[in-house]
Amino acid sequence: MTTTSHNNPSVSSLDTASHEADNILEVRGVHAYYGSTCALRSIDLDVKANQVYAFIGPSGCGKSTFLRCFNRMNDFITDFKIEGSIKYRNTNIYHTDVDPVLVRRHIGMVFQKPNPLPTSIYNNVAWGPKINGFKVDFDELVETSLKKAALWDQVKERLTDNGYHLSGGQQQRLCIARAIAMNPDVILMDEPCSALDPISARKIEELIVDLKKDYSILIVTHNMQQAARLSHHTVFMLKGEIIEHGPTHNLFATPQQSLTKEYITGKFG
Amino acid sequence: MVHGEELGLASESKSVAVGDALPHQGGSPGCDGLSSVSLFSSTDKHYRLAKWEQRVVMVVLRICAWCSIAITAGIVVILLSEAAPFFKEVSWRDFLFGTQWVPLFEPRSFGVLPIIWGTLLVSVGACFVSVPFGLGIAIFLSEFARPRTRSFLKPLIELLAGIPSVVFGYFALITITPGLQKIFPNIEVFNAFSASIVVGIMTVPMISSLSDDALRAVPRSLREAGYAMGATSFEVSLRVVLPAAISGVIASIILAFSRAIGETMAVTLAAGATPKLTMNFFESIQTMTAYIVQVSIGDTPHGSIEYHSLFAVALVLFLLTLVMNTIAGWVLKKTQISYN
Ligand SMILES: Nc1ncnc2c1ncn2[C@@H]1O[C@H](COP(=O)(O)OP(=O)(O)OP(=O)(O)O)[C@@H](O)[C@H]1O
Ligand SMILES: [Mg+2]
Numbered sequence: 001m002t003t004t005s006h007n008n009p010s011v012s013s014l015d016t017a018s019h020e021a022d023n024i025l026e027v028r029g030v031h032a033y034y035g036s037t038c039a040l041r042s043i044d045l046d047v048k049a050n051q052v053y054a055f056i057g058p059s060g061c062g063k064s065t066f067l068r069c070f071n072r073m074n075d076f077i078t079d080f081k082i083e084g085s086i087k088y089r090n091t092n093i094y095h096t097d098v099d100p101v102l103v104r105r106h107i108g109m110v111f112q113k114p115n116p117l118p119t120s121i122y123n124n125v126a127w128g129p130k131i132n133g134f135k136v137d138f139d140e141l142v143e144t145s146l147k148k149a150a151l152w153d154q155v156k157e158r159l160t161d162n163g164y165h166l167s168g169g170q171q172q173r174l175c176i177a178r179a180i181a182m183n184p185d186v187i188l189m190d191e192p193c194s195a196l197d198p199i200s201a202r203k204i205e206e207l208i209v210d211l212k213k214d215y216s217i218l219i220v221t222h223n224m225q226q227a228a229r230l231s232h233h234t235v236f237m238l239k240g241e242i243i244e245h246g247p248t249h250n251l252f253a254t255p256q257q258s259l260t261k262e263y264i265t266g267k268f269g
Numbered sequence: 270m271v272h273g274e275e276l277g278l279a280s281e282s283k284s285v286a287v288g289d290a291l292p293h294q295g296g297s298p299g300c301d302g303l304s305s306v307s308l309f310s311s312t313d314k315h316y317r318l319a320k321w322e323q324r325v326v327m328v329v330l331r332i333c334a335w336c337s338i339a340i341t342a343g344i345v346v347i348l349l350s351e352a353a354p355f356f357k358e359v360s361w362r363d364f365l366f367g368t369q370w371v372p373l374f375e376p377r378s379f380g381v382l383p384i385i386w387g388t389l390l391v392s393v394g395a396c397f398v399s400v401p402f403g404l405g406i407a408i409f410l411s412e413f414a415r416p417r418t419r420s421f422l423k424p425l426i427e428l429l430a431g432i433p434s435v436v437f438g439y440f441a442l443i444t445i446t447p448g449l450q451k452i453f454p455n456i457e458v459f460n461a462f463s464a465s466i467v468v469g470i471m472t473v474p475m476i477s478s479l480s481d482d483a484l485r486a487v488p489r490s491l492r493e494a495g496y497a498m499g500a501t502s503f504e505v506s507l508r509v510v511l512p513a514a515i516s517g518v519i520a521s522i523i524l525a526f527s528r529a530i531g532e533t534m535a536v537t538l539a540a541g542a543t544p545k546l547t548m549n550f551f552e553s554i555q556t557m558t559a560y561i562v563q564v565s566i567g568d569t570p571h572g573s574i575e576y577h578s579l580f581a582v583a584l585v586l587f588l589l590t591l592v593m594n595t596i597a598g599w600v601l602k603k604t605q606i607s608y609n
Contacts, residue, residue, distance in 0.1 A: 101500070105499035108497060109493075117491065119512065128499060131504050178494075179497070
């Protein structure tokens, strides 16, 4: 494993001393481009393990782009380019020797719209572990994953049903169960509640509160209350830059930047 | 001002052309007074024109729709009425279950099974060519090909479908069969093997094109779901995209199969005219379509039993393809999932 980032070694060696050991992700000098348009500009961020990070900011400010950098989901966009480094447990995931497929085994993702695979509930959960050659008791894995996602009681009688026969909120929990089954370290969530009704959204929120014991969670949300309720840290972004980030309570109570204050008080966005 | 009137005129003619039944908005300068007076009145001349136009178009469309139904019905009626004399002389039991097809020589026998068998033999054989190649091409086109590769490869493959089938038959006879004879010396000049290969090649574009459409219709969110769980692009295409598009893929295979059943010239040229219940692809056989050709181009007297047998065979062919197409439609409906 490489310990220094190949893109920006000076930065990481400089910072190493001041880092606490529990940083699971370290973003250094990230710039991202779609073709020639810059979507992310000089991003630096430390993500501590077992904490929830909320990303807020107006539409188009680059939250999804940023989130998708963490599991190299942007690799599929033909003219996407990224500079800088993102280290996961001290390995730069953008290092040339790193296989993005392996990155995604450690860093799971839940999407805005529930996207179960067109197969049974059981197979939806077991699919990832199976193709990745997990040697486990799949029945047990499916059960524990669905239990963690607070879905087990509703689906235990109908595991062979198609995932699409569930309600929207249940589908989203199935997608979370699916991510959990891979036993990831980090779960990325891009507006996981925005396609759901308030009650289902609330249940997903409660679930996230439960999950933060075991996982680091990075969540994009448009809902300021949700960010305040859920997260330890909040990151406010604007036009591809991080304007301000810090403990959620501080950021909402005493924002340091006037732009942050304007945004969270609803002056724009 | 001139400009404004032009604008008004343009919006006027547009709304008539589109068949918009609503009267004009007051904003357009050309007909301000008119529309405010007769806002909901049917005496508005643009409204009446649009309404009338719509009626004409609807009638024309309806005639077109009924015409195609009438033509199909006409064909069925002719098939039935022309096949009726045949069934006066040959019982339908002997026809459907008889195993000897000797229609042109004494003692005659009209057991249709050998030529149904010939048809199925070639069609199933063709699937062994068209399914792997068609599906492989479809997966390559939709999942792996770069846009540029795709943009010339797809039309190229679809070009295959435009080649007249007689050319394919000729190709089978003078190229494929001699080639096969080098590998299998005991193969006959006319044989089901080369017919299967060539019909398979002919139906590749149908499978590749329709399956490609089906695969590409799978939403990006599903592919992302696969990738997000640590799947490789190979696993995503075979274990996410293909299962998600399976209804369209199966339908394309069934349609290709039914196209193979109906294929005439290529099999007539390549497979010969020896009705036979055989599993041996190296022998000459006869398909239903090839029989129809054989009798049609011969000097069969109008009204003879051979003549009427044509319609009986055509009826079987019609029913067989009808069943296949119905199954294709049913499969599409049954297995289709809506992803929203
Ligand atoms: N595939 C793409 N190709 C080109 N530009 C893109 C692409 N995806 C996003 N962008 C651009 O990058 C910028 C950031 O987009 P992104 O989706 O990250 O915003 P976002 O903060 O997630 O917005 P929202 O809150 O609406 O989801 C936007 O200006 C957007 O137009
Ligand atoms: Mg977004």
